[in-house]
Amino acid sequence: MDALDALINRTSCPRLEGPAPTPEQLDLMLRAALRAPDHGALRPWRFIITEGEGLVRMGELFARAALKADPELPQARHDKCLQMPLRAPMIITVVAVTREHPKVPLDEQLISAGCAAHAITQAAFAQGLGAMWRTGEMTHNSHVRSGLELAEHEQVVGFIYLGQRCREREAPMLDLAEFVTRWEG
Numbered sequence: 001m002d003a004l005d006a007l008i009n010r011t012s013c014p015r016l017e018g019p020a021p022t023p024e025q026l027d028l029m030l031r032a033a034l035r036a037p038d039h040g041a042l043r044p045w046r047f048i049i050t051e052g053e054g055l056v057r058m059g060e061l062f063a064r065a066a067l068k069a070d071p072e073l074p075q076a077r078h079d080k081c082l083q084m085p086l087r088a089p090m091i092i093t094v095v096a097v098t099r100e101h102p103k104v105p106l107d108e109q110l111i112s113a114g115c116a117a118h119a120i121t122q123a124a125f126a127q128g129l130g131a132m133w134r135t136g137e138m139t140h141n142s143h144v145r146s147g148l149e150l151a152e153h154e155q156v157v158g159f160i161y162l163g164q165r166c167r168e169r170e171a172p173m174l175d176l177a178e179f180v181t182r183w184e185g
Protein backbone atom coordinates (compact mmCIF):
# COMPACT_ATOMS: atom_id res chain seq x y z
CA MET A 1 0.00 0.00 0.00
CA ASP A 2 1.16 3.50 -0.84
CA ALA A 3 2.34 5.37 2.27
CA LEU A 4 -0.04 8.30 1.75
CA ASP A 5 -2.95 5.91 1.19
CA ALA A 6 -2.26 4.35 4.56
CA LEU A 7 -1.90 7.73 6.28
CA ILE A 8 -5.05 9.24 4.80
CA ASN A 9 -7.35 6.23 4.78
CA ARG A 10 -6.49 4.34 7.97
CA THR A 11 -9.51 3.36 10.02
CA SER A 12 -9.77 1.50 13.29
CA CYS A 13 -11.36 -1.89 13.48
CA PRO A 14 -13.31 -2.74 16.63
CA ARG A 15 -14.01 -6.32 15.49
CA LEU A 16 -10.90 -8.35 14.83
CA GLU A 17 -10.61 -12.01 14.02
CA GLY A 18 -7.78 -14.55 13.92
CA PRO A 19 -5.30 -15.44 12.77
CA ALA A 20 -2.98 -13.15 14.67
CA PRO A 21 -0.43 -11.14 12.69
CA THR A 22 2.45 -13.32 11.48
CA PRO A 23 5.91 -12.85 13.01
CA GLU A 24 6.92 -10.98 9.84
CA GLN A 25 3.91 -8.63 10.06
CA LEU A 26 4.57 -8.08 13.76
CA ASP A 27 8.21 -7.32 13.07
CA LEU A 28 7.26 -4.62 10.54
CA MET A 29 4.75 -3.03 12.94
CA LEU A 30 7.36 -2.87 15.69
CA ARG A 31 9.97 -1.47 13.30
CA ALA A 32 7.48 1.25 12.33
CA ALA A 33 6.98 2.01 16.03
CA LEU A 34 10.72 2.40 16.52
CA ARG A 35 10.74 5.14 13.86
CA ALA A 36 8.45 7.41 15.88
CA PRO A 37 9.89 10.91 16.28
CA ASP A 38 11.86 10.99 19.46
CA HIS A 39 13.49 14.11 20.95
CA GLY A 40 16.94 13.24 22.26
CA ALA A 41 16.71 9.65 20.93
CA LEU A 42 15.54 8.54 24.36
CA ARG A 43 13.47 5.64 22.98
CA PRO A 44 10.85 6.26 25.66
CA TRP A 45 8.81 3.14 24.99
CA ARG A 46 8.56 -0.58 25.19
CA PHE A 47 6.09 -3.07 23.77
CA ILE A 48 4.49 -6.10 25.41
CA ILE A 49 3.10 -8.71 23.01
CA THR A 50 0.20 -10.88 24.18
CA GLU A 51 -1.54 -13.60 22.22
CA GLY A 52 -3.11 -17.03 22.67
CA GLU A 53 -3.36 -18.16 26.30
CA GLY A 54 -1.80 -14.85 27.37
CA LEU A 55 -5.00 -13.08 26.34
CA VAL A 56 -6.98 -15.32 28.70
CA ARG A 57 -4.52 -14.46 31.50
CA MET A 58 -4.89 -10.76 30.66
CA GLY A 59 -8.68 -11.05 30.96
CA GLU A 60 -8.23 -12.68 34.37
CA LEU A 61 -5.89 -9.86 35.39
CA PHE A 62 -8.49 -7.27 34.29
CA ALA A 63 -11.26 -9.11 36.17
CA ARG A 64 -9.17 -9.33 39.37
CA ALA A 65 -8.32 -5.62 39.04
CA ALA A 66 -11.99 -4.68 38.63
CA LEU A 67 -12.92 -6.81 41.64
CA LYS A 68 -10.21 -5.18 43.75
CA ALA A 69 -11.47 -1.73 42.76
CA ASP A 70 -15.06 -2.71 43.55
CA PRO A 71 -15.65 -5.72 45.82
CA GLU A 72 -19.38 -5.47 44.93
CA LEU A 73 -18.58 -5.79 41.24
CA PRO A 74 -21.60 -7.14 39.36
CA GLN A 75 -21.03 -10.57 37.79
CA ALA A 76 -21.80 -9.16 34.33
CA ARG A 77 -19.01 -6.58 34.66
CA HIS A 78 -16.61 -9.26 35.94
CA ASP A 79 -17.42 -11.45 32.92
CA LYS A 80 -16.99 -8.49 30.58
CA CYS A 81 -13.50 -7.82 31.96
CA LEU A 82 -12.58 -11.48 31.39
CA GLN A 83 -13.64 -11.16 27.77
CA MET A 84 -12.09 -7.77 26.96
CA PRO A 85 -8.69 -8.96 25.71
CA LEU A 86 -10.33 -11.75 23.72
CA ARG A 87 -11.67 -9.21 21.22
CA ALA A 88 -8.54 -9.73 19.09
CA PRO A 89 -5.98 -12.48 18.55
CA MET A 90 -3.10 -10.21 19.56
CA ILE A 91 -2.58 -7.18 21.78
CA ILE A 92 0.48 -4.97 21.85
CA THR A 93 0.58 -3.03 25.08
CA VAL A 94 2.49 0.16 24.36
CA VAL A 95 4.30 1.39 27.44
CA ALA A 96 5.76 4.88 27.77
CA VAL A 97 9.08 4.76 29.59
CA THR A 98 9.60 8.34 30.69
CA ARG A 99 12.48 9.76 32.69
CA GLU A 100 13.44 13.20 33.91
CA HIS A 101 15.76 14.74 31.33
CA PRO A 102 17.45 18.15 31.25
CA LYS A 103 16.13 18.97 27.76
CA VAL A 104 13.21 16.68 27.02
CA PRO A 105 10.11 17.17 29.18
CA LEU A 106 8.09 14.13 30.24
CA ASP A 107 5.19 15.28 28.04
CA GLU A 108 7.34 15.07 24.94
CA GLN A 109 8.45 11.56 25.84
CA LEU A 110 4.82 10.53 26.31
CA ILE A 111 3.93 12.03 22.93
CA SER A 112 6.73 10.00 21.33
CA ALA A 113 5.34 6.81 22.83
CA GLY A 114 1.91 7.82 21.48
CA CYS A 115 3.43 8.30 18.04
CA ALA A 116 4.92 4.80 18.32
CA ALA A 117 1.46 3.43 19.12
CA HIS A 118 0.02 5.21 16.11
CA ALA A 119 2.80 3.88 13.89
CA ILE A 120 1.73 0.37 14.90
CA THR A 121 -1.86 1.07 13.79
CA GLN A 122 -0.58 2.56 10.53
CA ALA A 123 1.71 -0.36 9.80
CA ALA A 124 -1.14 -2.77 10.58
CA PHE A 125 -3.44 -0.98 8.15
CA ALA A 126 -0.74 -0.82 5.46
CA GLN A 127 -0.41 -4.61 5.68
CA GLY A 128 -4.16 -5.20 5.35
CA LEU A 129 -4.55 -5.94 9.06
CA GLY A 130 -6.97 -4.36 11.49
CA ALA A 131 -6.05 -2.46 14.63
CA MET A 132 -7.84 -0.69 17.43
CA TRP A 133 -6.16 1.50 20.06
CA ARG A 134 -7.95 1.04 23.37
CA THR A 135 -7.37 2.40 26.85
CA GLY A 136 -10.11 2.58 29.49
CA GLU A 137 -10.08 2.03 33.24
CA MET A 138 -7.46 -0.77 33.11
CA THR A 139 -4.83 1.55 31.68
CA HIS A 140 -3.88 3.22 34.96
CA ASN A 141 -5.16 0.56 37.36
CA SER A 142 -2.43 -0.27 39.92
CA HIS A 143 -3.24 -4.00 39.96
CA VAL A 144 -2.96 -4.13 36.16
CA ARG A 145 0.24 -2.09 36.31
CA SER A 146 1.87 -4.57 38.67
CA GLY A 147 0.48 -7.57 36.74
CA LEU A 148 2.15 -6.19 33.61
CA GLU A 149 5.30 -5.53 35.66
CA LEU A 150 5.41 -1.81 34.97
CA ALA A 151 8.03 0.22 36.78
CA GLU A 152 7.18 3.47 38.59
CA HIS A 153 8.29 5.61 35.65
CA GLU A 154 6.26 3.64 33.10
CA GLN A 155 2.67 3.98 31.95
CA VAL A 156 0.40 2.23 29.51
CA VAL A 157 -0.24 4.45 26.49
CA GLY A 158 -2.61 1.98 24.93
CA PHE A 159 -3.59 -1.57 24.29
CA ILE A 160 -3.37 -1.99 20.52
CA TYR A 161 -5.74 -4.77 19.53
CA LEU A 162 -4.63 -6.46 16.30
CA GLY A 163 -6.00 -9.05 13.92
CA GLN A 164 -7.82 -9.54 10.67
CA ARG A 165 -10.32 -6.89 9.64
CA CYS A 166 -13.91 -8.21 9.65
CA ARG A 167 -15.54 -5.21 8.05
CA GLU A 168 -14.12 -2.42 5.91
CA ARG A 169 -14.88 1.10 7.09
CA GLU A 170 -14.42 4.24 5.02
CA ALA A 171 -12.36 6.98 6.58
CA PRO A 172 -14.53 10.07 7.18
CA MET A 173 -13.65 12.93 4.83
CA LEU A 174 -13.37 15.89 7.17
CA ASP A 175 -13.29 19.48 6.04
CA LEU A 176 -9.72 20.76 6.37
CA ALA A 177 -10.96 24.34 6.68
CA GLU A 178 -12.40 23.49 10.11
CA PHE A 179 -8.97 22.69 11.49
CA VAL A 180 -6.47 24.76 9.53
CA THR A 181 -5.56 28.43 9.55
CA ARG A 182 -2.57 30.32 8.28
CA TRP A 183 -0.53 32.64 10.43
CA GLU A 184 1.24 35.39 8.59
CA GLY A 185 2.41 37.57 11.43
Ligand SMILES: Cc1cc2nc3c(=O)[nH]c(=O)nc-3n(C[C@H](O)[C@H](O)[C@H](O)COP(=O)(O)O)c2cc1C
Pocket: 010, 011, 012, 013, 132, 133, 134, 135, 136, 157, 158
Ligand atom coordinates in the same frame (compact mmCIF):
# COMPACT_ATOMS: atom_id res chain seq x y z
C1 LIG B 1 -5.28 7.32 23.38
C2 LIG B 1 -6.48 6.69 22.75
C3 LIG B 1 -7.29 5.88 23.51
C4 LIG B 1 -8.44 5.29 22.96
N1 LIG B 1 -9.21 4.47 23.75
C5 LIG B 1 -10.31 3.90 23.22
C6 LIG B 1 -11.10 3.00 23.98
O1 LIG B 1 -10.78 2.67 25.11
N2 LIG B 1 -12.23 2.52 23.43
C7 LIG B 1 -12.61 2.86 22.16
O2 LIG B 1 -13.66 2.39 21.72
N3 LIG B 1 -11.86 3.69 21.41
C8 LIG B 1 -10.72 4.21 21.89
N4 LIG B 1 -9.96 5.04 21.13
C9 LIG B 1 -10.42 5.43 19.79
C10 LIG B 1 -10.21 4.36 18.74
O3 LIG B 1 -8.90 3.83 18.79
C11 LIG B 1 -10.47 4.93 17.32
O4 LIG B 1 -9.53 5.92 17.01
C12 LIG B 1 -11.87 5.50 17.20
O5 LIG B 1 -12.78 4.45 17.34
C13 LIG B 1 -12.11 6.20 15.84
O6 LIG B 1 -11.88 5.33 14.79
P1 LIG B 1 -10.88 5.73 13.61
O7 LIG B 1 -9.49 5.57 14.17
O8 LIG B 1 -11.21 4.76 12.52
O9 LIG B 1 -11.20 7.14 13.22
C14 LIG B 1 -8.78 5.57 21.63
C15 LIG B 1 -7.94 6.37 20.85
C16 LIG B 1 -6.79 6.91 21.40
C17 LIG B 1 -5.89 7.78 20.54
